Amino acid sequence: MLKKILLPLIALFVLGIGVSAHAAEKYVVATDCTFPPMEYLDENKQPVGLDPSLVKEIAKACGFEVEVQNIAWDGIFAGVAAGRYDIVAAAVSITPERAKAFTFSDPYLDIYPTILAPAGSPFAKPEDLKGKKVGGQIGNSAIMALEKVKVGAVIREYDDVGLAIEDMVNGRIDAVAVDSVVALYYFNKKAEYKGKLRIAMQFGEPERYAFVVKKGNKELVEKLNKGIKLVKENGAYDRVLSEHLGSAK
Known part of the structure; x- marks a missing residue:
């Protein structure tokens, strides 16, 4: 009798092990939810945006699971290096310095310096901005790219790119230098600016966004x-791009 009871229990135990062994792997994804449309918090304080959406689609396609966490930028790279997070999905540009310390996935998005201007403005090339007041966020690569081409624009830096765009719409500056994803977001997704903006131009060299994993984690980067x-x-x-950026036209 005992044997008859134990055999089914053993079978269930073995079956349970088999199910567990084939359970989908789960990775912790770190993102910094301060950069819409790439990553930000929704009304329920949950991470949303292009990066969280894209990494979830990748997980679905590859058969693994992800848990997306909002992590401050200043601790995000140390966290993946220490193994607290498996993946960084936070609009990370590939740079030689970062590539020495971390392993990058293939790039998934090219970002160009972009000029956002009022609807009806005549700007078509960087030289058209000579003597014009151009705003941008402090330290943003689009502002640095505009300074690099030396067209004689008068640069005004802001703590928040949204403040620069507000000043432009109200006529206090002539244009705003932003990353292309931010330009598309304001042009297509911000209802309060509908009909008031145009994407005047892209210029300069692109940055390439990629996912980041701990140095040498070949298995995970191959999955990505x-x-x-x-x-x-x-x-x-x-x-995903259409949902978060809209059309480029």
Whole structure:
């Protein structure tokens, strides 16, 4: 009798081990929710944006799970190096310095310095900004790119790019230098500016966004690279970009 009871229990135990062994792997994803439309907090204080959406689509395509956490930028890289997070998905540009300390996935988005201007403005090339007041966020790469081309624009820096755009719409400055994703977000997704803005130009060299993992984590970066390819093939990539950026036209 005891044998008859134990055998089914042993079978269930073994089956349970088999199920556990084949459970989907779960990775902790760190993002800094202060940079819409790439990552920000929704009304429930949950991470949303292009990066969280894209990494979830990649996980779905590859058969693993992700938990997205909002982590302050100043601790995000130390956290992945220490193993507290598996992936950084936070609009991280590939740079030689970062590549020495971390492993990057294949790039998933190219970002260009962009000039956002009032609707009807005549600006078409950087030289058109000579003597014009151009705003931008302090330390932003688009402002640095504009300074690099030396067209004689009068640069005004702001703590928040939204303040620069507000000043432009109210006629206090002539244009705003921003990353292309931010330009698309304000042009397509901010209802209060509908019909008031135009994307005047892109210029300079692109930055390339990629996911970051701990140095040498070849297995995980291969999964991410496979996932980037799959979501571009199955249409999920285009859906995510359209949802968060809208049309470039």
